[in-house]
Amino acid sequence: MKTLRVPEATVTRLSIYSRFLERLDRNGVTTVSSGEIAEGVGVSPAQVRKDLAYFGEFGTRGVGYNVKDLLRYTLKILGLDQKWPLILVGAGNLGFALCTYKGFNDRGFSIVAVFDNDLMKIGKMIGHLEVLPMEKMPEVIEKHNVRIGIIAVPPRAAQDVAEYMVKNGLEAILNFAPITLNLPEKIEVRNVDLSVKLEILTFNLGFKAAQNL
Amino acid sequence: MKTLRVPEATVTRLSIYSRFLERLDRNGVTTVSSGEIAEGVGVSPAQVRKDLAYFGEFGTRGVGYNVKDLLRYTLKILGLDQKWPLILVGAGNLGFALCTYKGFNDRGFSIVAVFDNDLMKIGKMIGHLEVLPMEKMPEVIEKHNVRIGIIAVPPRAAQDVAEYMVKNGLEAILNFAPITLNLPEKIEVRNVDLSVKLEILTFNLGFKAAQNL
């Protein structure tokens, strides 16, 4: 393997480039330069080229990149040349929103089951999915070959849910609870914290004020 | 000012330390060391100390940090010693979830109005808030002194909404639409992309497989 370590920031941007390319493709654009991609997603042209260089040579000097081809490559690299079945735990408002979130489907993700431990919620329908009790998780994972789980439960329940997921063989977790999960190293965990970014904004607004900028 | 530039990663972690400290405080813990914080949130002890050092000396050598004090300091630094009124545009499922998200309230944020341009949604209630037409935005911003807006609309509408927010005086935007907003530099923008983190997971699962790890 030539590519031993890819910065996570590069993967993040690749995901963003990929969606930008989808838009270009929808608009009938066939060729794009690193400068145009850079402009479109707010990074430097060199950054775009360097990011892509981790994975190969996709462009033509003097010309740029073929949109359709580059889109296909980026999807392939991100592992999105296949459908990914997901399970979700937490049938609250956030869980509901995630279940119906179009952005997941657009990218090849599909939530195949929703779980909750609240008897009031079990049996209810979210779209075409029935909320299931936690005990059903093993068979769902087995049946659909699920590898990734999403946690959308209150903070105090998140650690237990995560451990249950790991016990049942999940390899990766997307955690929406604002808490740090403590799990075996081999489990891939990423957190989406809805208020951290908001706090960066309030910090910056306050910081600017303090500097009279 | 001693602190001229604070890395954004530091601010992010500060937000996380802050919530960890809230938990310790709730549990009656009075003193904590950098090592314990590090353990609790998954970073190195040196990192914790370095992060805090950007803002002052909050600890006692040989002892550690006073939980209540450090909590207060972190909140102050993040600008959370005041209530922040927010407006939200997009009364879809995600907007609904954000409106009712407890994590915002816990941190001093409160959504004071929800807007949409869909006549089907205007007038509906989300909790105690009525969905308002976009034209009402100026007066709401004025009345509540709103400085931050949240965008939870489909990608194709996001840029227009953002520009409208800026035109009406908002200084910062939290964007949930999976698209890069193009706005004046002085506007603080942060994106929460629900599927980027998921794609990092699929990338990593694929990457590991490719390396037979």
Added chain:
DNA sequence: GACTGTGAAGCCATTCACAGCT
């Protein structure tokens, strides 16, 4: 002339290691 691919340089964040305090 235009644009990619890339080694080298520059810059920034993290880690180290220890002096300083309790």
Added chain:
DNA sequence: AGCTGTGAATGGCTTCACAGTC
């Protein structure tokens, strides 16, 4: 003895600048 605060060292990401190609 224990833990913080911090300059120095390290490591890694980004930018620069240019050779290579069309």
